[in-house]
Amino acid sequence: HSFPTLIAVAISARISRPIEEINKSAKILASGCYDATFEGHGFLEIRELSDTLNIAASELSKVEKLRKELMANISHDLRTPLALIYSYAEMMHDFPDEISAEQTEIIMKEVERLNSLVKDVMDVSRMETGTIEMNRELYNLTHSLKGTIMRMAELVKKDGYTINFESEDDVFVVADEVKITQAFYNLLLNAITHGGSDKNVTVRQSVSGDFVKIEVEDSGEGITGEDLPHIWDRYYKVDKKHRRGITGTGLGLSIVKKIVDIHEGSCGVESEPGKGSIFWIMLKAKQK
Numbered sequence: 458h459s460f461p462t463l464i465a466v467a468i469s470a471r472i473s474r475p476i477e478e479i480n481k482s483a484k485i486l487a488s489g490c491y492d493a494t495f496e497g498h499g500f501l502e503i504r505e506l507s508d509t510l511n512i513a514a515s516e517l518s519k520v521e522k523l524r525k526e527l528m529a530n531i532s533h534d535l536r537t538p539l540a541l542i543y544s545y546a547e548m549m550h551d552f553p554d555e556i557s558a559e560q561t562e563i564i565m566k567e568v569e570r571l572n573s574l575v576k577d578v579m580d581v582s583r584m585e586t587g588t589i590e591m592n593r594e595l596y597n598l599t600h601s602l603k604g605t606i607m608r609m610a611e612l613v614k615k616d617g618y619t620i621n622f623e624s625e626d627d628v629f630v631v632a633d634e635v636k637i638t639q640a641f642y643n644l645l646l647n648a649i650t651h652g653g654s655d656k657n658v659t660v661r662q663s664v665s666g667d668f669v670k671i672e673v674e675d676s677g678e679g680i681t682g683e684d685l686p687h688i689w690d691r692y693y694k695v696d697k698k699h700r701r702g703i704t705g706t707g708l709g710l711s712i713v714k715k716i717v718d719i720h721e722g723s724c725g726v727e728s729e730p731g732k733g734s735i736f737w738i739m740l741k742a743k744q745k
Contacts, residue, residue, distance in 0.1 A: 475503045479510065486510075491518035531578065538567035577708040580639075584715040591633045591719065595743060598637070598669060599627040599662060605638055606660060609645050617656045618649055624662035628669045629743045632720050637740070640716040641671065643709035644736050648675035653733060669742040674735045680728040688726055689714040713738065 478496065485493040493514055495507040545560045583589035603622060610620045630637070648658045653676030661672040680688060689710050717724045717738050728734035 475507075479503070479507060483510065486514055486517070491515075491521055531574070535571065535574065538570045541567045577712060580712055581708055581715070584712070584719065589636075589719070591636070593631055593633055595629055595631050596634050597627055598630045598632075598671075598740075598742075599624055601634055601638060602641060602660065602662060602671065605641055605645070609642065609649075613649055618652070619657055620645070621657065621659045622662075623659065626664075628662060628664060630669065630740050631743050632740060636716045637720070640713045640738060641673075643713050644671075644673040644738070647709055647736065648673050648677075648734075651675060651677040651734070653677045664742060667741055668739050670737055670739045672735050672737040674733065676733040679730040679732050680726065680734055681730055685726060685728065689724070710736075 482493045482495045491514055495510040495514070542564050545564050549556045549560060580589070602624075606620050606622050610618070613620075645658065645660070652658060655676055657676060659672075659674045661670075661674070663670050663672075713736075714724055717740075720740055722738060722740040724736070724738045726734055726736045
């Protein structure tokens with residue numbers, strides 16, 4: 458009986474030792490240290506488990522890095538308008554007889570910016586958890602785009618911007634008009650924020666087969682090939698600096714992608730440094 462027992466003990470030790478090592482690393486990972494490594498050896502199943510846990514640790518590390526960057530960026534974007542609001546409120550408190558329309562307008566704009574940030578963060582959260590409500594219906598996309606362009610053009614006219622719209626026939630889609638308008642608005646806002654000195658933005662609507670393509674072109678600084686794959690990421694900064702748009706939050710393009718994905722469409726960008734950018738979204742068109 459002793460020989461089989463020895464074999465059983467040896468096999469048991471061979472199985473349990475790598476599992477114990479994996480367990481130790483798992484406890485390190487669970488404590489929030491995402492640099493933990495899993496070195497499985499022996500049986501194939503243990504090696505596969507080890508590889509799977511290494512991939513999980515790597516992904517958790519990326520998520521944690523993104524979370525920290527997101528928190529840092531949101532903190533910055535909250536601090537900036539709050540500092541301005543406090544500064545002007547303090548001035549109005551100290552010199553009540555000298556309150557001007559300009560001061561109250563700045564406070565109102567910064568509150569609007571804060572609201573925009575909070576709304577964008579909530580939208581991203583809802584889309585990622587799949588709890589966002591969709592209201593799909595047939596509507597005139599061309600008419601809707603014209604309305605958004607008209608409102609945006611009015612908003613930026615005083616800063617010297619012009620928005621041109623090129624389209625042929627009216628196109629209809631089955632989609633959530635509010636969400637698609639939000640995505641298009643974010644693309645317009647991005648083009649204006651990163652536009653060139655000529656302050657011209659061109660919007661094109663074209664139809665190809667069963668699909669409608671909406672392009673938003675600016676003549677800004679363009680994007681490098683290195684940055685292009687990350688342009689739709691949350692809070693990705695091409696120049697690694699905070700640039701303040703009209704009411705931009707740094708979440709705009711990631712929201713565009715999520716909305717388009719929910720509608721089973723596609724989006725992309727064509728750009729070269731110094732030659733501007735063309736951001737586009739494509740949706741399935743509907744024959745009326």
